[in-house]
Amino acid sequence: GAGVSQTPSNKVTEKGKYVELRCDPISGHTALYWYRQSLGQGPEFLIYFQGTGAADDSGLPNDRFFAVRPEGSVSTLKIQRTERGDSAMYLCASSLFASGSYNEQFFGPGTRLTVL
Amino acid sequence: QQQVKQSPQSLIVQKGGIPIINCAYENTAFDYFPWYQQFPGKGPALLIAIRPDVSEKKEGRFTISFNKSAKQFSLHIMDSQPGDSATYFCAASNPDSGTYKYIFGTGTRLKVLA
Numbered sequence: 710g711a712g713v714s715q716t717p718s719n720k721v722t723e724k725g726k727y728v729e730l731r732c733d734p735i736s737g738h739t740a741l742y743w744y745r746q747s748l749g750q751g752p753e754f755l756i757y758f759q760g761t762g763a764a765d766d767s768g769l770p771n772d773r774f775f776a777v778r779p780e781g782s783v784s785t786l787k788i789q790r791t792e793r794g795d796s797a798m799y800l801c802a803s804s805l806f807a808s809g810s811y812n813e814q815f816f817g818p819g820t821r822l823t824v825l
Numbered sequence: 826q827q828q829v830k831q832s833p834q835s836l837i838v839q840k841g842g843i844p845i846i847n848c849a850y851e852n853t854a855f856d857y858f859p860w861y862q863q864f865p866g867k868g869p870a871l872l873i874a875i876r877p878d879v880s881e882k883k884e885g886r887f888t889i890s891f892n893k894s895a896k897q898f899s900l901h902i903m904d905s906q907p908g909d910s911a912t913y914f915c916a917a918s919n920p921d922s923g924t925y926k927y928i929f930g931t932g933t934r935l936k937v938l939a
Contacts, residue, residue: 713868715868740925742925742926742927744927749931749932750931750932751831751914751916751929751930751931751932752869752914752927752929753929754926754927754928757925757926764925765925765926767926768926800868800869802868804925812857812918812920812925813859813871813874814859814871814927815871816861816868816869816870816871817868818866818867818868819867819868821866
């Protein structure tokens with residue numbers, strides 16, 4: 710079966726522009742996570758969805774960042790008024806259940822965002 | 826208290842050696858500890874994971890050792906190969922409490938020499 714897919718693989722934008730990053734989770738996975746990874750660092754949690762609702766958005770750095778998952782499958786991470794500091798690899802992960810031991814998160818290949 | 830401290834930052838071993846990567850945590854509520862392998866330009870791939878009710882878990886050439894009292898866990902790679910050269914991340918979470926996000930360590934860049 711297909712893994713987690715993310716598009717685009719690379720995105721270059723200018724400071725101040727709006728960007729959308731898309732994530733397609735593994736079919737049947739109810740939980741979806743977004744992480745951000747800066748060069749040489751571990752991934753940092755941004756937001757987690759259980760179904761259509763954002764169950765935990767405590768990692769979003771500010772109100773320029775927003776994510777949706779309207780039908781409980783595909784998710785879009787939206788960044789307004791991009792800043793150079795937003796440049797990073799944005800990773801999406803999904804898991805089958807978000808309870809107990811069924812929390813194995815499977816990551817996509819990421820979207821490399823560069824803000825010039 | 827949410828941090829996971831990982832060491833060393835980088836590691837070089839000869840082929841066949843046994844690299845060991847260590848992680849430590851403070852939050853005693855963590856109860857799920859996965860390890861991920863990441864190649865340049867790729868997303869992290871799950872290697873092996875452990876719950877604190879066991880002290881050791883093996884999957885193929887990968888072994889996790891867990892010391893609950895010391896709040897430490899480590900990854901051992903047996904008979905390491907050049908293809909194991911990658912960055913390794915430990916992580917921790919507390920799914921039983923409804924907190925499913927992973928807290929990742931800072932990563933260990935491993936190079937296995939042929």
